[in-house]
Amino acid sequence: MNHLCDKLQIIGDNIVTYTQVAQRKENSVQLLAVSKRHPSSSIREAYACGQRLFGENYVQEMLEKAESLSDLAIKWHFIGSLQSNKTRRVAEVADWVHTVDRLKIAKRLSDQRPSHMPPLSICLQVNISEEENKSGILIEKLPVLAEEVAKLPHIKLRGLMVIPKAEHDFAQQCAVFAKVRQLQETLNKQLAAQNIVLDTLSMGMSGDMKAAIIEGATIVRIGTAIFGSR
Numbered sequence: 001m002n003h004l005c006d007k008l009q010i011i012g013d014n015i016v017t018y019t020q021v022a023q024r025k026e027n028s029v030q031l032l033a034v035s036k037r038h039p040s041s042s043i044r045e046a047y048a049c050g051q052r053l054f055g056e057n058y059v060q061e062m063l064e065k066a067e068s069l070s071d072l073a074i075k076w077h078f079i080g081s082l083q084s085n086k087t088r089r090v091a092e093v094a095d096w097v098h099t100v101d102r103l104k105i106a107k108r109l110s111d112q113r114p115s116h117m118p119p120l121s122i123c124l125q126v127n128i129s130e131e132e133n134k135s136g137i138l139i140e141k142l143p144v145l146a147e148e149v150a151k152l153p154h155i156k157l158r159g160l161m162v163i164p165k166a167e168h169d170f171a172q173q174c175a176v177f178a179k180v181r182q183l184q185e186t187l188n189k190q191l192a193a194q195n196i197v198l199d200t201l202s203m204g205m206s207g208d209m210k211a212a213i214i215e216g217a218t219i220v221r222i223g224t225a226i227f228g229s230r
């Protein structure tokens with residue numbers, strides 16, 4: 001076992017433990033290994049340990065890595081901010097985009113998704129801590145955006161993604177993530193008429209993974225704890 005396998009094993013064990021503490025179903029939380037600013041060789045190493053989902057923040061960097069690792073069955077999750085002039089290549093390469101916060105981007109991703117590929121999975125990023133100048137849709141605007149995005153043909157609306165304001169108190173972390181879960185439940189009632197079920201909460205990073213899993217995260221995004229500092 002290499003060094004990265006040990007790190008992945010420890011995080012995997014923690015995920016299992018927290019899932020049990022929360023009395024949630026086995027395997028209901030997936031680990032997204034955030035590999036931004038780490039070399040393709042590290043991704044290859046993590047892949048050899050069994051890791052399949054990798055998250056990248058920068059379009060050019062994801063494209064270069066996808067190219068050099070095209071012999072591997074990696075699922076690429078784009079988790080950075082996305083400009084409209086970069087949507088095409090993302091639609092062609094990624095399996096998921098976690099950071100959609102406006103209709104224009106969603107429309108472009110849907111239009112540009114190649115027809116031979118399955119629909120692109122999408123999360124709407126919510127500015128859950130209502131911070132100024134931060135990405136993410138405001139809560140009050142979420143219902144309308146979700147309704148519109150859900151209608152687009154070549155993307156599949158899967159759920160919500162948040163990056164809460166840094167918070168060290170566990171109970172406070174839980175309170176924010178619980179709010180996200182409630183938003184998901186509300187949206188699911190709203191979207192039931194369109195036969196859409198949001199099954200994904202992308203929340204929890206190295207510092208708040210436990211709280212996120214307790215409150216219902218289905219994808220945790222972990223970088224530093226796997227690959228070290230950037």
Ligand SMILES: *Cc1c(COP(=O)(O)O)cnc(C)c1O
Pocket residue numbers: 034036057079080163205206207221222223224225
């Ligand atoms: C970098 C990043 C992460 C991983 O953060 P770590 O603190 O390194 O675990 C998760 N989510 C997003 C959106 C990121 O940009």
